[in-house]
Amino acid sequence: MTEEKNYRASTGVDEFHYGIIGDGLVADAIERVKFLQNINVEMPQEIVRAYGDNTTAEMAVSSGNVSVTSDFHKIPIEDKQKLLGWEKSADGLTGTGSNDNPPYVACVFAKTYEDGHKEYVGLPKGIFTRPNITGATKGESTTFSTEQIVAQFMDRNVDGFEKDHSVIFAEDPSGSTTQRDLLFQKIFGQTYPTTTTTTTTTGA
Template identity: 25%
Template sequence: MTKHSGQVGLEHLVYAILHEDGITYDPPKLLSPAIEAKITPKTNSETQYADDKPVETATTLGEIDVELQTQDVPLQSQSDLLGHAIDEKGVLVENGKDNAPYVAVGFKSKKGDNSYRYVWLLKGKFQEIEEDYKTKEDKVSFATPTLKGTFVTRDDDNWKFTADENNGMDSDVKDKWFDKVYEPNIDTTPLTATTTPEKGATGVAAGSSVSFVFNKAVNQYTVNDSSVFLLKADGTSVDSTIVISTDAKTVSLTPKNALEAGNYVAIATKAIKSDNGATLANNIAIDFTV
Protein backbone atom coordinates (compact mmCIF):
# COMPACT_ATOMS: atom_id res chain seq x y z
CA MET A 1 0.00 0.00 0.00
CA THR A 2 1.31 3.42 -0.93
CA LYS A 3 1.94 5.72 2.03
CA HIS A 4 0.89 9.25 1.25
CA SER A 5 2.49 12.29 2.86
CA GLY A 6 -0.23 14.92 2.41
CA GLN A 7 -1.26 17.24 5.24
CA VAL A 8 -3.54 15.56 7.78
CA GLY A 9 -3.31 17.84 10.82
CA LEU A 10 -2.78 21.38 12.14
CA GLU A 11 -1.20 22.31 15.45
CA HIS A 12 0.38 25.06 17.51
CA LEU A 13 -1.04 28.17 15.83
CA VAL A 14 0.89 31.26 16.93
CA TYR A 15 1.21 34.90 15.91
CA ALA A 16 3.85 37.62 16.33
CA ILE A 17 3.40 41.36 15.83
CA LEU A 18 5.71 42.90 13.21
CA HIS A 19 7.68 45.97 14.30
CA GLU A 20 7.78 49.23 12.34
CA ASP A 21 11.24 48.36 10.98
CA GLY A 22 9.44 45.79 8.80
CA ILE A 23 11.73 42.88 9.69
CA THR A 24 11.67 42.17 13.46
CA TYR A 25 8.85 40.88 15.66
CA ASP A 26 7.50 40.60 19.18
CA PRO A 27 7.86 37.12 20.74
CA PRO A 28 5.19 34.74 19.34
CA LYS A 29 1.98 34.12 21.27
CA LEU A 30 -0.23 31.05 21.11
CA LEU A 31 -3.54 31.87 19.40
CA SER A 32 -5.99 29.02 19.94
CA PRO A 33 -6.34 25.35 19.07
CA ALA A 34 -6.39 25.30 15.27
CA ILE A 35 -8.89 23.57 13.03
CA GLU A 36 -7.98 24.59 9.49
CA ALA A 37 -5.63 26.93 7.63
CA LYS A 38 -6.14 27.92 4.00
CA ILE A 39 -3.44 29.87 2.14
CA THR A 40 -4.24 31.21 -1.33
CA PRO A 41 -1.49 33.16 -3.13
CA LYS A 42 -2.57 35.33 -6.05
CA THR A 43 -0.30 35.82 -9.04
CA ASN A 44 -0.35 38.41 -11.82
CA SER A 45 0.88 37.39 -15.25
CA GLU A 46 1.56 39.45 -18.35
CA THR A 47 2.51 38.06 -21.75
CA GLN A 48 4.46 39.98 -24.39
CA TYR A 49 3.63 39.28 -28.02
CA ALA A 50 5.85 39.77 -31.06
CA ASP A 51 5.59 38.45 -34.62
CA ASP A 52 2.02 37.39 -33.86
CA LYS A 53 3.07 34.99 -31.09
CA PRO A 54 3.79 35.07 -27.35
CA VAL A 55 7.53 35.54 -26.76
CA GLU A 56 7.84 36.22 -23.03
CA THR A 57 5.76 35.87 -19.87
CA ALA A 58 6.35 37.66 -16.57
CA THR A 59 4.66 36.58 -13.34
CA THR A 60 4.59 38.48 -10.05
CA LEU A 61 3.18 37.54 -6.66
CA GLY A 62 0.21 39.58 -5.50
CA GLU A 63 -1.74 39.38 -2.26
CA ILE A 64 -2.01 36.15 -0.28
CA ASP A 65 -5.44 35.35 1.19
CA VAL A 66 -5.29 33.50 4.51
CA GLU A 67 -8.18 31.91 6.41
CA LEU A 68 -7.65 30.42 9.87
CA GLN A 69 -10.43 28.47 11.54
CA THR A 70 -9.85 28.11 15.27
CA GLN A 71 -11.62 26.80 18.33
CA ASP A 72 -11.75 30.34 19.76
CA VAL A 73 -10.08 33.75 19.47
CA PRO A 74 -9.39 34.99 23.02
CA LEU A 75 -10.00 38.68 23.70
CA GLN A 76 -6.29 39.35 24.19
CA SER A 77 -5.59 37.83 20.77
CA GLN A 78 -8.35 39.98 19.23
CA SER A 79 -6.75 43.02 20.83
CA ASP A 80 -3.32 42.10 19.42
CA LEU A 81 -4.47 41.06 15.94
CA LEU A 82 -7.09 43.74 15.30
CA GLY A 83 -5.65 46.74 17.16
CA HIS A 84 -8.41 46.92 19.78
CA ALA A 85 -7.94 47.92 23.43
CA ILE A 86 -8.81 46.05 26.60
CA ASP A 87 -9.81 48.32 29.48
CA GLU A 88 -8.76 47.89 33.10
CA LYS A 89 -11.84 45.80 33.82
CA GLY A 90 -11.10 43.26 31.09
CA VAL A 91 -13.58 44.56 28.48
CA LEU A 92 -12.56 44.53 24.81
CA VAL A 93 -13.19 48.00 23.37
CA GLU A 94 -13.63 48.05 19.58
CA ASN A 95 -13.29 51.47 17.97
CA GLY A 96 -13.93 52.41 14.37
CA LYS A 97 -10.50 54.05 14.18
CA ASP A 98 -8.59 51.00 15.40
CA ASN A 99 -5.86 49.88 13.01
CA ALA A 100 -4.84 46.23 12.80
CA PRO A 101 -1.05 45.73 12.93
CA TYR A 102 0.98 43.60 10.57
CA VAL A 103 1.66 40.17 12.06
CA ALA A 104 3.36 36.89 11.26
CA VAL A 105 1.55 33.57 11.72
CA GLY A 106 3.25 30.24 12.43
CA PHE A 107 2.02 26.66 12.76
CA LYS A 108 2.95 23.06 12.15
CA SER A 109 0.98 20.48 10.18
CA LYS A 110 1.21 16.70 10.49
CA LYS A 111 1.72 14.82 7.23
CA GLY A 112 0.53 11.39 6.22
CA ASP A 113 3.89 9.86 7.19
CA ASN A 114 3.54 11.29 10.75
CA SER A 115 6.28 13.87 10.22
CA TYR A 116 5.59 17.59 10.49
CA ARG A 117 5.72 20.54 8.10
CA TYR A 118 6.56 23.86 9.78
CA VAL A 119 5.31 27.19 8.36
CA TRP A 120 5.72 30.93 9.00
CA LEU A 121 3.67 33.49 7.06
CA LEU A 122 5.56 36.75 7.49
CA LYS A 123 3.42 39.86 6.97
CA GLY A 124 -0.33 40.23 7.02
CA LYS A 125 -3.34 41.96 8.54
CA PHE A 126 -6.56 40.34 9.73
CA GLN A 127 -10.12 41.55 9.25
CA GLU A 128 -12.78 41.84 11.93
CA ILE A 129 -14.02 38.41 12.98
CA GLU A 130 -17.38 37.21 11.71
CA GLU A 131 -19.39 36.08 14.74
CA ASP A 132 -22.32 33.68 14.73
CA TYR A 133 -24.37 33.41 17.91
CA LYS A 134 -27.47 31.24 18.22
CA THR A 135 -29.56 29.68 20.91
CA LYS A 136 -28.84 26.26 22.35
CA GLU A 137 -30.51 23.38 20.47
CA ASP A 138 -31.23 19.73 21.25
CA LYS A 139 -27.98 18.64 19.61
CA VAL A 140 -24.55 20.14 20.17
CA SER A 141 -23.46 22.62 17.49
CA PHE A 142 -20.04 24.23 17.85
CA ALA A 143 -19.55 27.80 16.58
CA THR A 144 -15.94 28.19 15.47
CA PRO A 145 -14.57 31.60 14.42
CA THR A 146 -12.70 32.15 11.17
CA LEU A 147 -9.94 34.72 10.91
CA LYS A 148 -9.58 36.16 7.42
CA GLY A 149 -6.43 38.06 6.54
CA THR A 150 -4.46 39.45 3.64
CA PHE A 151 -0.72 38.80 3.58
CA VAL A 152 1.91 40.48 1.41
CA THR A 153 5.64 40.22 0.86
CA ARG A 154 7.83 41.64 3.59
CA ASP A 155 10.25 44.54 2.95
CA ASP A 156 12.93 41.98 1.98
CA ASP A 157 10.46 40.34 -0.50
CA ASN A 158 10.12 37.18 1.62
CA TRP A 159 6.55 36.12 2.45
CA LYS A 160 6.73 32.54 3.72
CA PHE A 161 9.15 30.07 5.31
CA THR A 162 8.46 26.32 5.12
CA ALA A 163 10.43 23.33 6.39
CA ASP A 164 9.79 19.57 6.56
CA GLU A 165 11.34 17.77 9.51
CA ASN A 166 12.04 14.65 7.42
CA ASN A 167 13.61 16.58 4.55
CA GLY A 168 16.77 18.23 5.83
CA MET A 169 15.29 20.47 8.56
CA ASP A 170 17.91 21.21 11.21
CA SER A 171 16.88 19.80 14.62
CA ASP A 172 17.80 23.06 16.36
CA VAL A 173 15.59 25.01 13.93
CA LYS A 174 12.70 22.64 14.64
CA ASP A 175 13.12 22.92 18.41
CA LYS A 176 13.10 26.75 18.26
CA TRP A 177 10.54 27.24 15.45
CA PHE A 178 7.95 28.81 17.74
CA ASP A 179 10.38 30.71 19.99
CA LYS A 180 10.62 33.51 17.43
CA VAL A 181 9.80 34.16 13.78
CA TYR A 182 12.39 32.21 11.82
CA GLU A 183 15.07 34.13 9.92
CA PRO A 184 17.06 32.28 7.25
CA ASN A 185 20.82 31.98 7.49
CA ILE A 186 21.78 33.06 3.97
CA ASP A 187 25.32 33.95 2.99
CA THR A 188 25.05 37.43 1.47
CA THR A 189 28.77 37.79 0.75
CA PRO A 190 29.13 39.01 -2.86
CA LEU A 191 30.99 36.93 -5.41
CA THR A 192 34.59 38.03 -6.03
CA ALA A 193 37.53 36.49 -7.91
CA THR A 194 41.28 36.69 -8.27
CA THR A 195 42.93 35.83 -11.59
CA THR A 196 45.95 34.08 -13.04
CA PRO A 197 47.62 35.72 -14.87
CA GLU A 198 47.08 39.03 -13.08
CA LYS A 199 45.65 42.03 -14.88
CA GLY A 200 48.34 43.69 -17.07
CA ALA A 201 50.73 40.72 -16.93
CA THR A 202 53.37 40.49 -19.65
CA GLY A 203 55.49 37.62 -20.89
CA VAL A 204 52.73 35.08 -20.32
CA ALA A 205 53.62 31.65 -21.74
CA ALA A 206 51.86 30.71 -24.99
CA GLY A 207 50.50 27.49 -23.49
CA SER A 208 49.08 29.07 -20.35
CA SER A 209 45.54 28.78 -19.10
CA VAL A 210 43.58 31.68 -17.63
CA SER A 211 42.00 31.02 -14.23
CA PHE A 212 39.35 32.85 -12.21
CA VAL A 213 39.51 31.79 -8.55
CA PHE A 214 36.22 32.67 -6.80
CA ASN A 215 35.69 33.21 -3.08
CA LYS A 216 32.84 30.66 -3.04
CA ALA A 217 31.60 27.75 -5.11
CA VAL A 218 29.90 28.78 -8.34
CA ASN A 219 26.82 27.26 -9.90
CA GLN A 220 28.24 25.22 -12.79
CA TYR A 221 25.10 25.81 -14.87
CA THR A 222 25.92 29.52 -15.01
CA VAL A 223 29.40 28.88 -16.41
CA ASN A 224 29.53 28.63 -20.20
CA ASP A 225 31.19 30.24 -23.22
CA SER A 226 28.83 33.21 -22.91
CA SER A 227 29.67 33.96 -19.26
CA VAL A 228 33.45 33.35 -19.41
CA PHE A 229 35.61 33.68 -22.52
CA LEU A 230 38.96 34.75 -23.99
CA LEU A 231 39.42 37.35 -26.74
CA LYS A 232 42.25 38.65 -28.87
CA ALA A 233 42.89 42.40 -28.74
CA ASP A 234 40.82 42.87 -31.91
CA GLY A 235 37.80 41.16 -30.27
CA THR A 236 38.21 37.82 -32.04
CA SER A 237 37.19 34.91 -29.82
CA VAL A 238 39.85 32.39 -28.84
CA ASP A 239 38.52 28.83 -28.94
CA SER A 240 39.01 27.54 -25.39
CA THR A 241 38.00 24.67 -23.12
CA ILE A 242 36.26 25.64 -19.86
CA VAL A 243 37.25 23.59 -16.82
CA ILE A 244 35.60 23.89 -13.39
CA SER A 245 37.54 22.60 -10.36
CA THR A 246 36.09 19.88 -8.13
CA ASP A 247 35.32 22.43 -5.39
CA ALA A 248 33.66 24.65 -8.05
CA LYS A 249 35.70 27.66 -6.96
CA THR A 250 38.10 27.84 -9.91
CA VAL A 251 37.05 28.34 -13.52
CA SER A 252 39.82 27.95 -16.09
CA LEU A 253 40.02 28.78 -19.78
CA THR A 254 42.48 26.57 -21.67
CA PRO A 255 43.09 27.65 -25.29
CA LYS A 256 42.79 24.69 -27.69
CA ASN A 257 45.85 25.96 -29.54
CA ALA A 258 48.96 27.75 -28.27
CA LEU A 259 48.48 31.50 -28.12
CA GLU A 260 50.27 33.66 -30.64
CA ALA A 261 52.32 36.59 -29.44
CA GLY A 262 50.11 39.59 -28.77
CA ASN A 263 47.54 41.12 -26.43
CA TYR A 264 44.55 39.25 -24.98
CA VAL A 265 41.66 39.87 -22.60
CA ALA A 266 39.83 37.24 -20.52
CA ILE A 267 36.34 38.08 -19.25
CA ALA A 268 34.10 36.61 -16.55
CA THR A 269 30.64 38.20 -16.54
CA LYS A 270 27.98 38.85 -13.90
CA ALA A 271 26.02 35.94 -15.39
CA ILE A 272 28.17 33.63 -13.22
CA LYS A 273 26.48 33.02 -9.88
CA SER A 274 27.33 31.21 -6.68
CA ASP A 275 25.23 28.30 -5.44
CA ASN A 276 23.17 30.71 -3.32
CA GLY A 277 22.70 33.23 -6.14
CA ALA A 278 25.45 35.76 -5.35
CA THR A 279 26.87 37.55 -8.41
CA LEU A 280 29.89 39.62 -9.28
CA ALA A 281 29.49 43.35 -8.66
CA ASN A 282 30.92 43.96 -12.16
CA ASN A 283 32.27 41.95 -15.04
CA ILE A 284 35.92 40.98 -14.54
CA ALA A 285 38.21 41.70 -17.50
CA ILE A 286 41.93 40.98 -17.37
CA ASP A 287 44.27 42.01 -20.15
CA PHE A 288 47.65 40.34 -20.58
CA THR A 289 50.40 39.95 -23.15
CA VAL A 290 51.88 36.75 -24.54
Protein backbone atom coordinates in the same frame (compact mmCIF):
# COMPACT_ATOMS: atom_id res chain seq x y z
CA MET B 1 22.53 8.16 -4.21
CA THR B 2 19.51 10.41 -4.68
CA GLU B 3 17.58 11.02 -1.46
CA GLU B 4 14.07 9.56 -1.56
CA LYS B 5 11.35 12.19 -1.80
CA ASN B 6 8.46 12.34 0.66
CA TYR B 7 5.03 11.97 -0.95
CA ARG B 8 2.94 11.63 2.20
CA ALA B 9 -0.02 14.00 2.52
CA SER B 10 -0.71 15.98 5.68
CA THR B 11 -3.58 14.92 7.93
CA GLY B 12 -3.79 17.76 10.43
CA VAL B 13 -2.76 21.24 11.59
CA ASP B 14 -1.27 22.37 14.89
CA GLU B 15 0.99 24.85 16.67
CA PHE B 16 -0.40 28.20 15.48
CA HIS B 17 1.89 30.91 16.86
CA TYR B 18 1.99 34.65 16.29
CA GLY B 19 4.09 37.59 17.41
CA ILE B 20 3.73 41.34 17.02
CA ILE B 21 6.70 42.65 15.06
CA GLY B 22 5.55 46.17 14.11
CA ASP B 23 8.06 47.67 11.67
CA GLY B 24 10.93 45.56 13.00
CA LEU B 25 12.15 42.00 12.61
CA VAL B 26 11.87 40.81 16.22
CA ALA B 27 8.56 39.90 17.86
CA ASP B 28 7.61 41.37 21.22
CA ALA B 29 6.65 37.86 22.35
CA ILE B 30 5.58 34.57 20.76
CA GLU B 31 1.97 33.67 21.55
CA ARG B 32 0.04 30.47 20.87
CA VAL B 33 -3.61 30.17 19.89
CA LYS B 34 -4.79 26.62 20.47
CA PHE B 35 -7.37 24.53 18.64
CA LEU B 36 -6.66 25.55 15.04
CA GLN B 37 -9.11 23.65 12.83
CA ASN B 38 -8.44 24.74 9.25
CA ILE B 39 -6.07 27.18 7.58
CA ASN B 40 -5.80 28.22 3.94
CA VAL B 41 -2.89 30.21 2.51
CA GLU B 42 -3.74 31.64 -0.90
CA MET B 43 -0.75 32.58 -3.09
CA PRO B 44 -2.30 33.58 -6.43
CA GLN B 45 -0.23 33.92 -9.60
CA GLU B 46 -1.14 34.45 -13.23
CA ILE B 47 0.76 34.39 -16.49
CA VAL B 48 0.87 37.74 -18.30
CA ARG B 49 1.52 37.67 -22.05
CA ALA B 50 2.89 40.32 -24.39
CA TYR B 51 1.92 39.99 -28.04
CA GLY B 52 3.48 41.01 -31.35
CA ASP B 53 3.31 39.82 -34.94
CA ASN B 54 0.12 37.94 -34.07
CA THR B 55 1.91 35.71 -31.56
CA THR B 56 3.25 35.68 -28.00
CA ALA B 57 6.41 37.76 -27.73
CA GLU B 58 7.06 37.28 -24.02
CA MET B 59 5.53 35.88 -20.84
CA ALA B 60 5.95 36.84 -17.21
CA VAL B 61 4.44 35.83 -13.87
CA SER B 62 2.29 38.33 -11.97
CA SER B 63 1.86 37.50 -8.28
CA GLY B 64 -1.17 38.55 -6.24
CA ASN B 65 -1.59 39.21 -2.53
CA VAL B 66 -0.90 36.40 -0.07
CA SER B 67 -4.02 35.94 2.06
CA VAL B 68 -4.63 33.59 4.97
CA THR B 69 -7.99 32.33 6.24
CA SER B 70 -7.93 30.50 9.59
CA ASP B 71 -10.70 28.66 11.42
CA PHE B 72 -10.39 28.15 15.18
CA HIS B 73 -12.58 26.47 17.77
CA LYS B 74 -12.47 29.85 19.51
CA ILE B 75 -10.20 32.89 19.35
CA PRO B 76 -9.78 34.20 22.91
CA ILE B 77 -10.57 37.88 23.44
CA GLU B 78 -6.99 38.53 24.61
CA ASP B 79 -5.67 37.44 21.22
CA LYS B 80 -8.23 39.54 19.36
CA GLN B 81 -7.10 42.58 21.32
CA LYS B 82 -3.48 41.98 20.28
CA LEU B 83 -4.02 40.83 16.68
CA LEU B 84 -6.65 43.40 15.77
CA GLY B 85 -5.66 46.42 17.84
CA TRP B 86 -8.89 46.37 19.84
CA GLU B 87 -9.08 48.64 22.86
CA LYS B 88 -9.58 47.33 26.39
CA SER B 89 -11.15 49.72 28.86
CA ALA B 90 -9.98 50.20 32.41
CA ASP B 91 -13.02 48.29 33.69
CA GLY B 92 -12.42 45.28 31.41
CA LEU B 93 -14.61 45.90 28.35
CA THR B 94 -13.31 45.50 24.79
CA GLY B 95 -14.18 47.83 21.91
CA THR B 96 -13.66 47.88 18.14
CA GLY B 97 -14.36 50.66 15.67
CA SER B 98 -13.17 52.63 12.68
CA ASN B 99 -10.05 53.76 14.56
CA ASP B 100 -8.69 50.23 15.10
CA ASN B 101 -5.00 49.98 14.25
CA PRO B 102 -4.02 46.30 13.81
CA PRO B 103 -0.27 45.76 14.22
CA TYR B 104 2.04 43.94 11.84
CA VAL B 105 2.42 40.36 13.00
CA ALA B 106 4.37 37.26 12.01
CA CYS B 107 2.87 33.77 12.18
CA VAL B 108 3.93 30.13 12.07
CA PHE B 109 1.78 27.01 11.95
CA ALA B 110 2.47 23.31 11.42
CA LYS B 111 1.00 20.74 9.05
CA THR B 112 1.15 17.31 10.68
CA TYR B 113 1.61 13.90 9.08
CA GLU B 114 0.77 10.36 10.17
CA ASP B 115 4.43 9.28 10.19
CA GLY B 116 5.25 11.98 12.77
CA HIS B 117 7.06 14.50 10.61
CA LYS B 118 5.89 18.11 10.39
CA GLU B 119 5.93 20.84 7.77
CA TYR B 120 6.06 24.38 9.18
CA VAL B 121 4.76 27.42 7.32
CA GLY B 122 6.11 30.82 8.31
CA LEU B 123 4.40 34.10 7.41
CA PRO B 124 6.86 36.93 8.10
CA LYS B 125 4.71 40.08 8.04
CA GLY B 126 0.98 40.69 7.78
CA ILE B 127 -2.16 42.27 9.20
CA PHE B 128 -5.32 40.55 10.45
CA THR B 129 -8.82 41.93 9.91
CA ARG B 130 -11.63 41.59 12.43
CA PRO B 131 -13.91 38.53 12.10
CA ASN B 132 -17.67 38.58 11.69
CA ILE B 133 -19.85 38.07 14.73
CA THR B 134 -22.14 35.07 14.32
CA GLY B 135 -24.45 33.09 16.54
CA ALA B 136 -27.18 30.48 16.25
CA THR B 137 -29.90 29.13 18.48
CA LYS B 138 -29.35 25.86 20.27
CA GLY B 139 -31.40 23.02 18.84
CA GLU B 140 -32.10 19.46 19.92
CA SER B 141 -28.40 18.59 19.77
CA THR B 142 -25.37 20.65 20.76
CA THR B 143 -23.42 22.18 17.86
CA PHE B 144 -20.13 23.94 18.45
CA SER B 145 -19.45 27.19 16.61
CA THR B 146 -16.15 28.12 14.99
CA GLU B 147 -14.41 31.47 14.54
CA GLN B 148 -12.76 32.52 11.30
CA ILE B 149 -10.16 35.25 10.93
CA VAL B 150 -8.51 36.56 7.75
CA ALA B 151 -5.14 38.20 7.17
CA GLN B 152 -2.98 39.42 4.31
CA PHE B 153 0.78 39.10 4.24
CA MET B 154 3.54 40.98 2.43
CA ASP B 155 7.16 40.34 1.46
CA ARG B 156 9.72 40.96 4.20
CA ASN B 157 13.44 40.60 4.57
CA VAL B 158 14.28 37.23 6.13
CA ASP B 159 17.83 36.52 7.21
CA GLY B 160 19.57 34.01 4.95
CA PHE B 161 17.65 34.91 1.78
CA GLU B 162 18.79 37.34 -0.89
CA LYS B 163 15.22 38.35 -1.79
CA ASP B 164 12.26 39.40 0.37
CA HIS B 165 9.62 36.69 0.89
CA SER B 166 6.05 36.41 2.17
CA VAL B 167 5.99 32.66 2.96
CA ILE B 168 8.82 30.47 4.31
CA PHE B 169 8.69 26.66 4.61
CA ALA B 170 10.52 24.25 6.90
CA GLU B 171 10.19 20.49 7.35
CA ASP B 172 11.36 18.18 10.12
CA PRO B 173 11.35 14.37 10.20
CA SER B 174 9.73 12.66 13.16
CA GLY B 175 11.60 13.39 16.40
CA SER B 176 13.58 16.34 15.00
CA THR B 177 13.03 20.08 15.62
CA THR B 178 16.07 21.51 13.82
CA GLN B 179 14.23 23.23 10.98
CA ARG B 180 11.39 24.32 13.27
CA ASP B 181 13.82 26.05 15.60
CA LEU B 182 15.57 27.74 12.67
CA LEU B 183 12.27 28.94 11.20
CA PHE B 184 11.13 30.46 14.51
CA GLN B 185 14.42 32.32 14.79
CA LYS B 186 14.06 33.68 11.24
CA ILE B 187 10.37 34.61 11.50
CA PHE B 188 10.15 35.91 15.08
CA GLY B 189 13.76 36.79 15.84
CA GLN B 190 13.39 34.54 18.91
CA THR B 191 13.94 30.90 19.71
CA TYR B 192 11.08 28.42 19.81
CA PRO B 193 9.34 28.98 23.15
CA THR B 194 9.73 26.09 25.56
CA THR B 195 7.10 27.75 27.74
CA THR B 196 4.73 29.40 25.30
CA THR B 197 2.39 32.19 26.33
CA THR B 198 -0.88 30.36 25.74
CA THR B 199 -4.36 31.80 25.86
CA THR B 200 -6.89 29.04 26.54
CA THR B 201 -10.64 29.21 26.27
CA THR B 202 -12.79 29.12 29.35
CA GLY B 203 -15.91 28.22 27.41
CA ALA B 204 -17.07 27.47 23.90
